[in-house]
Amino acid sequence: MNTRSETGMETPTIAQPGALRLGYAVAGIALVVLLMAWPAIAGKFATSLMTQILIFGLLSLSADLLLGHAGLFSLCHAAFFSVAAYTTAILQVRYSVATEAAACLGILAGTGLGLIFGLAVRTRGVYFILVTLALGYIVWGVGYRWSSFTGGDSGVTNVPSPTLFGFPLEDPTTYYYFVLCVVAAVAYGYGRVVRSPFGLTLRGIKYAERRMHSLGFHPVKHLYCAFVLSAFLASVAGVLYVYFNKFVNPVSASLHNNVEAILMAILGGSGSILGPFVGAAFVLGLRNWVSSFFELYLTVMGIVFIAVVIWAPGGVSGLVQRLINRLRS
Amino acid sequence: MSETVLSLRGVHKSFGGIHAVDNVSFDVKAGERRVVIGPNGAGKTSLFHCISGTHTPTTGSIVFCGEPITHMPEHKRTLLGIGRTFQISSVCLELSALENVLLAVLGVRAQKWDFWNSFHADQGLQRQAEEKLVMVGLSTKLNRQVSDLSYGERRQLELALALSNDPQLLLLDEPCAGLSPAERQRFFSLVKNVPRSVTLLMIEHDMDVALGLADRVTVLHRGQVILDGTADEVRVNEKVREVYFGRV
Amino acid sequence: MDSFILQTLNGISYSALLFLLASGFTLTFGLMRVVNMAHGAYYLVGGYIGLMIAKLTGSLVAALIAGGCAGMLIGFLSDQMLIRRAGSDHLAQVLITVGIAYIIGDLSLKTWGGDAQKLPLPMDLRGVIEFPGGIVYPIFRILLTTIGVAVAGLLWLLYKRTFVGAAIRAGVDNREMVSATGINIDRLFILVSALAAFLAGFSGVLGGAFLTVYPGAEWEILVFALVVVIVGGLGSLEGAMVGALVVGLLDAYGRWLVPELSYFVLFGPMAILLLFRPRGLFGSENMT
Numbered sequence: 088m089n090t091r092s093e094t095g096m097e098t099p100t101i102a103q104p105g106a107l108r109l110g111y112a113v114a115g116i117a118l119v120v121l122l123m124a125w126p127a128i129a130g131k132f133a134t135s136l137m138t139q140i141l142i143f144g145l146l147s148l149s150a151d152l153l154l155g156h157a158g159l160f161s162l163c164h165a166a167f168f169s170v171a172a173y174t175t176a177i178l179q180v181r182y183s184v185a186t187e188a189a190a191c192l193g194i195l196a197g198t199g200l201g202l203i204f205g206l207a208v209r210t211r212g213v214y215f216i217l218v219t220l221a222l223g224y225i226v227w228g229v230g231y232r233w234s235s236f237t238g239g240d241s242g243v244t245n246v247p248s249p250t251l252f253g254f255p256l257e258d259p260t261t262y263y264y265f266v267l268c269v270v271a272a273v274a275y276g277y278g279r280v281v282r283s284p285f286g287l288t289l290r291g292i293k294y295a296e297r298r299m300h301s302l303g304f305h306p307v308k309h310l311y312c313a314f315v316l317s318a319f320l321a322s323v324a325g326v327l328y329v330y331f332n333k334f335v336n337p338v339s340a341s342l343h344n345n346v347e348a349i350l351m352a353i354l355g356g357s358g359s360i361l362g363p364f365v366g367a368a369f370v371l372g373l374r375n376w377v378s379s380f381f382e383l384y385l386t387v388m389g390i391v392f393i394a395v396v397i398w399a400p401g402g403v404s405g406l407v408q409r410l411i412n413r414l415r416s
Numbered sequence: 417m418s419e420t421v422l423s424l425r426g427v428h429k430s431f432g433g434i435h436a437v438d439n440v441s442f443d444v445k446a447g448e449r450r451v452v453i454g455p456n457g458a459g460k461t462s463l464f465h466c467i468s469g470t471h472t473p474t475t476g477s478i479v480f481c482g483e484p485i486t487h488m489p490e491h492k493r494t495l496l497g498i499g500r501t502f503q504i505s506s507v508c509l510e511l512s513a514l515e516n517v518l519l520a521v522l523g524v525r526a527q528k529w530d531f532w533n534s535f536h537a538d539q540g541l542q543r544q545a546e547e548k549l550v551m552v553g554l555s556t557k558l559n560r561q562v563s564d565l566s567y568g569e570r571r572q573l574e575l576a577l578a579l580s581n582d583p584q585l586l587l588l589d590e591p592c593a594g595l596s597p598a599e600r601q602r603f604f605s606l607v608k609n610v611p612r613s614v615t616l617l618m619i620e621h622d623m624d625v626a627l628g629l630a631d632r633v634t635v636l637h638r639g640q641v642i643l644d645g646t647a648d649e650v651r652v653n654e655k656v657r658e659v660y661f662g663r664v
Numbered sequence: 665m666d667s668f669i670l671q672t673l674n675g676i677s678y679s680a681l682l683f684l685l686a687s688g689f690t691l692t693f694g695l696m697r698v699v700n701m702a703h704g705a706y707y708l709v710g711g712y713i714g715l716m717i718a719k720l721t722g723s724l725v726a727a728l729i730a731g732g733c734a735g736m737l738i739g740f741l742s743d744q745m746l747i748r749r750a751g752s753d754h755l756a757q758v759l760i761t762v763g764i765a766y767i768i769g770d771l772s773l774k775t776w777g778g779d780a781q782k783l784p785l786p787m788d789l790r791g792v793i794e795f796p797g798g799i800v801y802p803i804f805r806i807l808l809t810t811i812g813v814a815v816a817g818l819l820w821l822l823y824k825r826t827f828v829g830a831a832i833r834a835g836v837d838n839r840e841m842v843s844a845t846g847i848n849i850d851r852l853f854i855l856v857s858a859l860a861a862f863l864a865g866f867s868g869v870l871g872g873a874f875l876t877v878y879p880g881a882e883w884e885i886l887v888f889a890l891v892v893v894i895v896g897g898l899g900s901l902e903g904a905m906v907g908a909l910v911v912g913l914l915d916a917y918g919r920w921l922v923p924e925l926s927y928f929v930l931f932g933p934m935a936i937l938l939l940f941r942p943r944g945l946f947g948s949e950n951m952t
Contacts, residue, residue, distance in 0.1 A: 160755050206939050213699060213754055214942040217894050221931055221938070224887050228927025235924060284528050284535045291519045294508035301468060301502075302577065303494035303523030342883060346762050353759075385770035392763030396756045397749050 122267060126260045138263045140371050141270045142327045144364035146344075147351040148277060149320035154349065155358035156281055157313045158293030160216050162345045163204060163223035167318040169340035170226060171197030171325030176243040176335050177236075186249040186330075193329070194322045200226075201318020208310040211296075223345055230337035242336025249330045256330070266327050273323060278360050280316070289313055347388075354395055356404040365403060418445040419481075421585055421615045422467070427476035429462055429639075436462035437473070438639035444585075447612040451626040452619050453650075454636035455660060460619045461503060463636070464589050467617070468500045469493045481584065495524050499583030501574040503590045503619075509563040513554055513573055516562060517545040520580035548576045552606055568599040575606065579614075586610065588618040592625075604629065623660075627651060635659070666799055671916045677805050679912030680812025681874060684867035685885060686892035687819060687904045688860025694836035694899020695856050699754050701761040702742060703864050704886030705768035710735035710865025711877035712776050718783050718869075727783065728811070728869050735865015736858050738768065743857050765882060773879045780878035783869065808870050815866070816905070823901050832856060836899045837948070888915070891934050897947025906945060 126134045146168050153159040175193030178184040184192070207218045230237045237243070248257035256262045280286055291299050292306045299306050329335050338344070347370060348363075355366030373391065378384040399406045422444040429437035437459045444450050452460050465471040467478060469490030478486045485493055494500075507516050521541050522528040536542065549558055552572040557565060562573065571591060578586055591607065592600045604625060610616060620626040626633065627647040635643040635650060637659045643650060650656055689703050714731030718724065742764050750756035785804055792800040823829040831852055835842045843849045871877070871885065892911050896903025911930065918926035937944070 154755075160758070162758075209939060210942040213693070213697075213898070214938070216699065216754055216758065217890065218935070218938050218942070221887075221891060221894060222935060225927060225931040225935065228887075228931065229925070232927050233924045279533075280531050282534045283532055284522050284530045287515065287519060287535045288522065288528050290511065291508055294510050295506050298502075298506040298508070299519075299523070300490040301470070301494060301500055302520045303491050303581075304528065305489075305491050309528075342762075346759070349755075350759060353755075383770050383774060385766045389763040389766030389770065392759050392766065393746060396760045396763075397746075400756065 126263055131259065134260060134263050136371060136375060138259070138266050138331055140364065140367045141266050142324050142331060143348065143351065143371060144367035145270050145273060145324040145327070146321055147348040147355075147363035147367055148274070148360070149317045149324065150345075150348045151352035151357055151363050152277070152281070152313060152317045152320065154352060155362075156286060156293065157289040157310055159208070159310065159314075160349070161207075161219045161314075161317070162216060162342070162349075163207075163219040163226070164317060164321040164348060165340050165344035166204070166223045166226035167197040167201055167321040168325035168328065168344070169230065169335065169337075170200050171322035172329035172335040172339055173230070173237060173243060175326050176246045176329050179246055180243055186251055190249070190326045190330075193326045194319065197322025197325055198315065198319045201315045201322075204318070205311045205314040208307055208314050220342070220345075223340065223342065227337050227340040227342070230340055237337070240336065242334055242339075244334040246329055246333045246335070248333075262331065266331070269323065269327060273320065274360055277320070281360070285309070285312070346392075350392060350395065353400070354402045356402040359404070362402065362404070369403070418447065420444070420479075421446045421448075421481055422617065423477075423479040424467075425477045425479075427463070427466055427478060428474045429459075429466055429471060430474050435639045437466060440476070440636070440639070440641050442634055442641060442644050444615060444617055446584075446615055449616045449629055449631045450618070450634060451630040451632075452617065452634045452636060453621070453623065453626050457638075458636040459639035460636055461589055462639075464500070464587055464617075464619060468498060468587055491523075494581075494583075497581075497584035498587065499578035499581065499585070500587040501571075501578045501589055501591055503593055505567075505570050505574060507562055507570060507573055507577065510561065512559045512561055513549060513565065513576075514545055514558045516573060517548055517576050517580055518542070520577045521545050521548075524581050545580070548580050549573075551579065552576045553602070568595050568603075571595060571599075571603065572606070575603075579610070583614060585615045585617065588616065588620075590619050590621060592620075592622070600625070666797070667920065669797075669799055670801070671920045672913065673801055673805075673809075675913035675916030676909070677809040677812070677874065677912075678915060679908040680809050680816060681867050681870050682885075682888055682892050682912055683816050683904055683908035684812060684819075684863045684870070686889040686896070686908055687816070687901055688863045689889055690893045690896065690898055690900065690904045691832065691836070691856055692860045693893070695832060695839070696853050697752055697754075698747060698750075698857075699757045699761070700747065700860075701758055701886065702739075702747075702764040702768065703761075703860070703889065704882035704884075705765040706735040706739050706861045706864035707868035707871065707885055708772055708877065708882040709738050709768060710868030711872040711881070712772055712781075712868075713865070714869030715776075715781055715783055715872050715877055722784075722786060724783075724786060724789070724873075728866055731869035731872075732862040732866035735868060736862040739861020739864065740854075740858055743854075743861075769879060769882055776877075778879055780876040781872070782876045783873040785873070804873065808873055812867075812870060815863075819863070820901065820905075828852075828855065891930065893944075895934055895937060895944050897944030899948065900944070900946035903944055903946035 125137055129137070146164060150161060150164045153161045171193040174196040175189045178189040178192060179186070204222050207215060207222060210218050231239060248255060250256065256265050288304060288309050291304070292309060296306050328339070351366030351370050352363045353366065354369055355364065356362030373387070374384060377387050381387065401408070420443045425441050427437055427440045428435070440463060452463065454460055462471065466473045469485070469488060472487055476486070477484060480493070480496060480498065483496065485496065508519070518535060518541060521544050527538070546558060549555060552575050554569060554572050554576065557569060562570060565573065575591060588607070592603050595603060608629065627650065630647050633645060633647055633650045634641055635656050642655055642659065643653055685703065685707055689700065692698050692700055710731035713734035714727040717730040718727035746760055746764060747757065750760045789804045789807060792802050793806060794800050823832065831842060831847050835849065835852060839849065868877070871881070888911055892904055892907035895910060896905070896907030914930050915926065918929035922929060
């Protein structure tokens with residue numbers, strides 16, 4: 088069941104009929120098994136890729152909380168991602184703060200920025216897009232120009248491997264499992280939020296904001312909460328990212344990062360929990376594959392953006408649905 | 417001695433140079449069925465907007481159950497007990513009928529802030545929502561997506577939404593606009609069945625229906641009240657005829 | 665004091681450039697409700713083509729015209745073949761135009777390389793003018809500012825004094841009404857988007873002379889243009905003018921006084937303005 092906007096951008100609704108549930112359960116178990124066994128099956132490079140997919144999938148999920156559920160097209164989630172990454176990196180590298188504290192403070196910093204930027208929810212439509220775009224740029228620009236603090240172009244490098252309560256997470260495979268656990272836990276929480284009355288409220292605001300006022304809701308309050316929650320999710324992704332990457336630079340807050348996260352959500356299926364991760368797998372997989380033999384990788388990405396809008400606004404699931412319908416007829 | 421549920425004094429709403437609502441004053445008693453009639457552009461919907469909080473009156477005062485609500489934001493008025501339908505349907509097409517009513521039920525409760533439990537989990541809320549849908553005749557359409565419902569069914573949903581929390585005052589803005597004669601009949605028996613614990617204030621174009629339902633009638637013309645009386649009084653009034661049918 | 669005047673002159677020259685780019689963006693949105701993130705890419709292409717023509721012919725005028733036309737051509741093709749398909753859905757518009765910008769940027773990188781390139785100056789335009797008070801300023805910059813201001817003036821005249829301009833203003837205010845009066849709204853759309861793309865390419869050549877052309881310039885300049893449009897108000901040409909002046913000057917002063925926080929100096933006030941007056945200084949309420 089999908090909902091359509093004017094150009095056919097579709098978002099799946101949450102309720103699923105019973106018969107389909109068994110299929111989903113089986114697929115779910117298969118997915119869990121695959122993810123658990125991944126390092127053993129796929130090898131080092133693919134494990135590293137999968138870690139990235141989980142991290143950027145989480146960033147995309149944070150964007151989709153706003154897009155798919157609250158109907159807000161935001162362009163500053165990468166700002167929270169970046170601030171969390173920078174905070175953690177600076178604390179670890181320059182002040183030798185332990186992982187546990189550095190990570191928590193990183194998440195706090197990103198979420199805190201969300202509390203401030205969240206004022207953007209007082210605007211709507213194209214203004215909201217432009218405000219968040221501009222706010223995202225502030226962080227990017229500060230990252231570039233305030234070089235004495237942020238390291239400018241090169242950013243903060245040589246971030247040490249994380250050690251969690253004495254347990255070193257240096258080994259890439261170990262780190263993969265750590266990221267998998269964190270992302271799974273966060274995704275579970277996300278699932279509960281979107282199925283809760285709060286989640287339903289967000290969708291009500293997305294579909295009929297004017298009406299929500301007369302039903303007793305004050306939409307701005309709910310949107311603000313969603314925005315801060317989104318910032319929190321992006322911040323977690325940012326911290327996971329900086330320990331994976333071992334450095335952070337202003338590119339992490341770039342428009343590119345913001346827009347790609349949105350594309351991942353749409354491609355994989357906006358409004359669902361797995362969608363952003365599927366989208367991340369597609370985009371990152373494509374990037375890795377294409378850039379190995381073709382230097383015009385960005386051109387390919389540009390074509391993907393255009394193709395998605397014109398032919399697959401409902402994402403992969405929309406395409407699959409259309410294929411199924413065509414096979415039936 | 418019936419208490420006054422709604423009291424308007426000198427309510428005025430202008431947009432630029434246009435006086436949509438011009439010095440309107442009247443009282444509505446508890447349990448009353450009050451119908452507001454008047455030709456197009458008379459200011460009926462603007463008046464409703466002032467009462468429900470969609471707009472704020474330029475001057476004047478509105479008191480609801482003893483509480484001044486003139487400048488109160490829309491959502492707070494709903495919390496006080498005012499329910500409203502809209503002339504142009506504005507329900508969530510992408511959600512099911514049940515989900516729409518659940519939203520309405522949650523709207524006045526702190527539970528809307530629950531981040532953790534499924535919105536289907538609370539049986540009490542589910543039952544309340546289902547009840548209202550059954551009341552308006554949508555018992556077989558609970559889980560249908562609203563975009564699949566007919567226009568008439570959507571108007572029924574509108575009524576369910578407005579009634580979700582047993583409001584003290586129900587504002588019905590042309591609830592039957594665009595319905596076929598048979599649908600209108602059905603709709604009106606629904607409205608007739610609304611209990612007297614709910615005070616009804618309704619805008620209606622169809623004179624016969626309006627006069628058949630009403631205890632009292634308020635006639636608006638160019639934003640002003642030209643008559644406030646019983647159905648019979650309105651029926652025979654010269655001025656009302658003039659306003660509707662022009663001078664003979 | 666000298667530095668202040670110098671920075672003010674720098675700011676003004678940058679403002680002229682920004683106005684030319686931002687005016688196209690704001691009119692495109694105001695009339696057609698299209699958010700075109702590829703606007704910076706039109707600037708980039710115009711800059712590179714102008715560069716090539718300048719190297720070939722040595723003529724600044726030829727370079728400006730060529731750059732403008734290149735921008736216009738790319739803009740027209742993008743619009744007709746792709747951007748139309750996004751309709752009025754801003755999300756779709758952003759994604760498609762970002763995609764177009766990626767393609768143009770990447771292909772430009774491949775074609776012209778990664779080095780920053782400056783427009784070669786004709787011999788008689790190199791050198792400086794000395795102002796009373798001992799301030800020296802490059803002749804070329806003054807010329808470019810003058811060109812920028814002149815074109816801005818022409819645009820202003822078109823907008824305020826011609827029938828086409830009146831139709832555009834009416835269309836920004838109320839699209840349906842304009843169609844109803846018998847004006848061919850589709851042709852108006854094409855005219856405005858072509859003009860916007862021409863101005864973008866044209867300003868790309870100017871930028872190539874002021875600031876050099878380089879990969880990534882399309883995003884840097886787009887940001888500034890967006891700030892101009894946000895501050896000035898979507899759909900308003902007056903707003904673009906005032907906004908460009910504000911942004912140009914703030915950027916110059918910011919980079920002079922607090923270089924590390926210059927972005928903050930620029931975006932901070934803008935963000936605050938937005939939170940309290942989302943429609944900017946001159947924008948109207950009905951833009952969403």
